[in-house]
Amino acid sequence: MPEEDYWGSFFNAECVINKMFGEKSSEGGVIEFGSGYGTFTIPVAKHSTSTILALDIEPDLVELLRQKAEEQSIKNIHAEVRDFVADGTGLESGTQAHAMIFNLLHLEHPIKLLKEAHRVLRKGGRLSVIHWRSDISVPRGPSLEIRPTPQQCKELIEKAGFHTVEDVDLLECCKFHFGIVALR
Numbered sequence: 001m002p003e004e005d006y007w008g009s010f011f012n013a014e015c016v017i018n019k020m021f022g023e024k025s026s027e028g029g030v031i032e033f034g035s036g037y038g039t040f041t042i043p044v045a046k047h048s049t050s051t052i053l054a055l056d057i058e059p060d061l062v063e064l065l066r067q068k069a070e071e072q073s074i075k076n077i078h079a080e081v082r083d084f085v086a087d088g089t090g091l092e093s094g095t096q097a098h099a100m101i102f103n104l105l106h107l108e109h110p111i112k113l114l115k116e117a118h119r120v121l122r123k124g125g126r127l128s129v130i131h132w133r134s135d136i137s138v139p140r141g142p143s144l145e146i147r148p149t150p151q152q153c154k155e156l157i158e159k160a161g162f163h164t165v166e167d168v169d170l171l172e173c174c175k176f177h178f179g180i181v182a183l184r
């Protein structure tokens with residue numbers, strides 16, 4: 001990932017979370033796939049009383065997020081080192097209210113990841129996805145060869161079993177990204 005301040009400069013993270021979660025957050029656990037610097041984890045934790053399980057494969061990033069949560073006295077983040085592609089989330093099926101997959105669907109096995117999100121969400125639970133746009137020039141993001149378009153994301157999301165797949169307009173929050181929500 002690029003340097004943290006530079007990465008953070010692309011988003012109004014609170015704005016993104018409000019759009020993806022809705023004004024009132026639903027009760028129930030939140031699972032975040034690939035939490036990175038915690039750019040979105042911290043705003044979600046502040047937005048909600050739910051526990052957020054933030055998974056990342058990079059121990060340094062997980063430690064950084066734990067430190068940030070401690071410094072800000074945020075108690076509802078549980079950050080864990082885990083390769084969720086190889087090992088899944090470790091969560092029981094049908095237990096979570098919200099699954100976040102932000103800036104990640106370019107990875108090698110997106111359907112596997114989406115199916116794991118589908119498995120752990122409860123009926124009516126919400127999936128939220130954001131990613132870099134490929135219809136405009138953007139300063140960062142994976143190469144165009146592997147960067148999924150909104151249409152490709154939506155097809156994958158439906159293939160994984162979700163319904164009510166909808167676009168979310170993120171223009172006022174981050175002009176280089178698109179957003180999609182779907183229901184389990």
Ligand SMILES: C[S@@+](CC[C@H](N)C(=O)[O-])C[C@H]1O[C@@H](n2cnc3c(N)ncnc32)[C@H](O)[C@@H]1O
Binds near residue numbers: 039055082
């Ligand atoms: C591009 S960053 C996005 C971070 C965060 N979602 C955001 O939007 O700010 C992708 C993150 O996913 C993590 N990641 C990639 N593959 C993973 C895997 N198989 N298991 C766990 N974490 C993974 C990376 O370490 C990285 O922190």
